[in-house]
Amino acid sequence: MRETAATAVFEDSRRFLLNLAYRILGSRSDAEDAVLETFLKWRESDHAALDNPRAWLTTLCTRHCIDQLRLAHRARVDYVGTWLPEPIHSETTESPEQMLELSSSLSTAFLLLLERLTPRERAAYLLVDIFDLDYPDVARAIGVQEAACRKLVSRARAGLAEGKVRHAPPRERQEQLLDAFHAAIATGATAGLTALLADEVELCADGGGKVPTLGHILHGKAEVLAFIHDSLRGYWGDYRWLPADLNGGRGVILASAGEVVASVTFAYDELGQVSNIYIVRNPEKLAGLELPGRGAGDG
Known part of the structure; x- marks a missing residue:
């Protein structure tokens, strides 16, 4: 794959990767760093050997974010005062269904709830319930068996008490x-x-x-x-x-x-x-x- 074509393939996935990385990490700047790291490794990869570039990029970005989140959790123990996710601009809509979906995965309250989860639980839950990926694909992305992936998502759902933050008024x-x-x-x-x-x-x-x-x-x-x-x-x-x-x-x-x-x-x-x-x-x-x-x- 020529460099220009490889870059185009990556750019088609950039928005998805940034959205995923932000929700895993709770930081726009850290998410941008994760996407950049993914791009640099993408440039060095053997593109011809990849059957599914999007899946490869998702796996690489997800695993990088999991590693970064483990480090971030340690750092947040020493954080001065209350830690809140980094705010980001977003588009809103007057459709109640779309607004609910957006707020449930971007809202400050929801991102704080995600802090209760382990890094793998957080990544698995987001990939399955927010980004609608299939369990086999998510299992490969986070490096576990499908049965273990299902358990991660189940534990995440139980731990989130999601109903408390899914309310988005008009x-x-x-x-x-x-x-x-x-x-x-x-x-x-x-x-x-x-x-x-x-x-x-x-x-x-x-x-x-x-x-x-x-x-x-x-x-x-x-x-x-x-x-x-x-x-x-x-x-x-x-x-x-x-x-x-x-x-x-x-x-x-x-x-x-x-x-x-x-x-x-x-x-x-x-x-x-x-x-x-x-x-x-x-x-x-x-x-x-x-x-x-x-x-x-x-x-």
């Missing part, structure tokens, strides 16, 4: 939340936001020890509203407020002097109320975000 409801959240920040008026929060809502923030942020998770509507009114309002009052499609739903990017300084995403309960608010302020995790209007990729 886009209009999400826009209503953003307006209410902005009003609370801009004017201190929290009545509209209060009505949209679940009683047991939680708020957490990830600064990675690089910028000041919350050192613990806030629990309950009263505590969360007090923090928004008394703290965020003062800190965020002068930031540009930029609604954006993030991690499969409507979120917010905050900017100052042309730089992204924070992102906010949400999770919802079965009633459409906000169950979790996730704030990322770690500059390293915000580096891949584009200010709305400048162009951005999707996940």
Whole structure:
């Protein structure tokens, strides 16, 4: 296979590999590194000997991500404060079925649930339930027998309690939340936001020890509203407020002097109320975000 043809074959799979790697690793930058490593090894491979290049690329990328995730889990033990996945731009849709599928595999809440799984469980589950690959193909990709692969997926499904994060309210409801959240920040008026929060809502923030942020998770509507009114309002009052499609739903990017300084995403309960608010302020995790209007990729 000529180099130009080989590159074209890889490019046909790049988006799939990036989507897979991000969901395994929870980091856009690490996912891009995994895809680059896959490409470099693809260039060195004997293409003529490959019956199924897509399967070969999937196997290589998956195994690299599993190795990286093992290392990441060790590093996260020493992470300063709350660890959250790296936010990414995404496209949303008004189709309830498509929105549910997207949010269930891209949402911050779901990616945090995936942290409960072993690296192999996570990869096997994603390949089978999110990317719809057959068990024999997934077993080969992660290097186990098919029976073992089925057990990995079964354990993953049992461990995820998936129903808790598969709730995606209509886009209009999400826009209503953003307006209410902005009003609370801009004017201190929290009545509209209060009505949209679940009683047991939680708020957490990830600064990675690089910028000041919350050192613990806030629990309950009263505590969360007090923090928004008394703290965020003062800190965020002068930031540009930029609604954006993030991690499969409507979120917010905050900017100052042309730089992204924070992102906010949400999770919802079965009633459409906000169950979790996730704030990322770690500059390293915000580096891949584009200010709305400048162009951005999707996940």
